[in-house]
Amino acid sequence: MDARQLEYFLAVVDEGGVHPAAEKLFVAQPSVSQSIKNLERSLGTDLFTRTGRSLRLTAAGEALVSPARQVLHWLALSRANVEAVSGLRQGRLVITTMPSQAVDPLPAVLDAFTRRYPLVEIVIRAAGTPSTVSTLVLSGTVEVGVAATTTPIDSGSLTLVPVTHQGFIVVAPRDSSLPAGRALTYADLEGLRLIAGQEGTGMRKVADEVVATNRSTSVAIESEHREAILPMVLAGTGTAIMAEGWRSLARHAGLQVNDLRTEVGLTVVAMHRSGELSPAASAFVDVFRSAGSL
Numbered sequence: 001m002d003a004r005q006l007e008y009f010l011a012v013v014d015e016g017g018v019h020p021a022a023e024k025l026f027v028a029q030p031s032v033s034q035s036i037k038n039l040e041r042s043l044g045t046d047l048f049t050r051t052g053r054s055l056r057l058t059a060a061g062e063a064l065v066s067p068a069r070q071v072l073h074w075l076a077l078s079r080a081n082v083e084a085v086s087g088l089r090q091g092r093l094v095i096t097t098m099p100s101q102a103v104d105p106l107p108a109v110l111d112a113f114t115r116r117y118p119l120v121e122i123v124i125r126a127a128g129t130p131s132t133v134s135t136l137v138l139s140g141t142v143e144v145g146v147a148a149t150t151t152p153i154d155s156g157s158l159t160l161v162p163v164t165h166q167g168f169i170v171v172a173p174r175d176s177s178l179p180a181g182r183a184l185t186y187a188d189l190e191g192l193r194l195i196a197g198q199e200g201t202g203m204r205k206v207a208d209e210v211v212a213t214n215r216s217t218s219v220a221i222e223s224e225h226r227e228a229i230l231p232m233v234l235a236g237t238g239t240a241i242m243a244e245g246w247r248s249l250a251r252h253a254g255l256q257v258n259d260l261r262t263e264v265g266l267t268v269v270a271m272h273r274s275g276e277l278s279p280a281a282s283a284f285v286d287v288f289r290s291a292g293s294l
Contacts, residue, residue, distance in 0.1 A: 001042050003075055006068040008035040009047065013065060014141070017055055069140030076278060091280040096125040096136045097146040099226035100203075101268055104245030105164060105291060106146060113287045120280045128224050129200035134158060137271055143281045146288070148243065148266040150202040159274045161289055166266040168206050169247055171233050171240045172256040178239075183259040186213040193220035193238040195229050202266045207241050209264070230255065 011021035012032065022029040040047050047061035057065070076092075097106055102124070110122065125142055127133040130153060133145035137158060147153070153160060170189065172178050178188060189210050196219045197203035204222070211217050220238045223229055229240045230253055242250070243266055250257045270288045272281060 001039060003072065005035050005039040005042075006071055008032050009039055009064065010068050010072070012036060012048070012055065013057065013061075066140070073140055073143075091119075091278060092121045092123065093144070093278070093280040093284055094123045094125065094142045095144045095146065095284070096127045096133055096142040098127055098129070098133060098148060098201075100166075100243035100245050101146045101148050102126075103249065104166075104243075105268065109284075109288050109291045112291060113284055116287070117280065117283060120283075122284075128198060131200060134271060137273060140273070143272060143278060144284055145271045146268070147271065148202060148268045150205055150264050150266060153269065153271070155271075157274050158271050161270040161285055163268045163270055163288055163291070166268060167244045168203070168260045168262055168264065168266075169242055169244050169250070170258045170260050171230065171242055171246065171250045172258070173233055173236050173239070174254055174256060175236075176239065176256050178256065178258060180256060180258070183261050185261050186210045189217055189239070190214045191216045193218060195219075195221045195223060195232050195238040195240040197226060197229075198222055198224045202264065203241055203243060206260070206262055206264050209262070210241065 008021065008025065008031075011025050012018055015021045015024055018032050018036070019029055022032045025032065036047065043060070043064075045060045046058050047064060048055040049058055050056075106124075114120075114122070125136065127136055127145070127147070130147040130149040133147040134153060136142045137145040138156075148166060170178070170184050178184065186209065191214070194207050194210065194217065196207035199222075203226075207219055211219060221232065223232075226242075226246075229242065230246070230250060232238065233240050233250075233255055234253060241260065244259075247257055270285050272285065277285070
């Protein structure tokens with residue numbers, strides 16, 4: 001068993017097949033297939049079963065995923081530490097974030113980080129809910145996650161770094177009958193068709209509270225794609241309840257924006273697995289912490 005075999009194995013797991021794994025790795029498909037066969041031979045067991053054209057992990061394959069990610073993580077960490085000692089500050093940092101935090105505060109954090117460490121390549125993965133962020137971090141798929149939650153996250157083997165707090169806003173079409181220039185209450189949203197995020201998000205939690213408070217307010221559209229919400233409001237499809245990080249974009253789009261009076265608030269956190277981080281990840285968390293207000 002060697003590191004390349006583990007890398008190819010995880011690529012097949014993450015991409016769902018040998019062909020997409022080969023494309024991701026920029027190698028020939030037979031190379032991936034042969035590497036998996038050699039790994040199975042060395043372990044004395046099958047790691048995948050074939051169902052039609054798709055591959056499914058066996059119990060042995062499932063058991064190998066987490067240790068394989070850990071081995072590759074420590075190899076990358078060792079390489080990064082050597083490079084840091086040499087002052088190169090190179091490396092590759094994979095993070096994940098929820099859409100609203102990708103709008104704010106992540107851009108400012110990334111700007112500060114890349115100015116300080118211009119040779120570090122950053123890859124950003126998408127995650128729709130706090131639970132998805134924590135799952136990706138715990139699995140080792142990413143090293144750092146950024147999430148916003150209305151309730152405390154069960155940290156377990158995660159280290160949580162609270163960064164800042166965010167409230168909620170109401171984003172309405174230009175011709176909205178909502179009063180402008182003041183914060184709105186739940187009662188002000190009586191009779192509206194709301195556009196909300198999916199279950200498990202703060203946006204959806206607040207939308208559900210508004211619906212429960214009013215007689216004729218309803219969730220007309222639930223969208224996992226937060227980037228599609230502003231265009232829908234622009235089209236007049238409905239009124240959205242969003243994290244306040246969207247305020248600037250909504251105003252630039254010409255939409256009416258009001259603060260929402262609610263007891264629900266978001267805590268933005270950076271999270272990583274407990275233990276030693278790569279120099280790039282450690283520096284990223286430090287920059288994120290210093291950019292916040294907590």
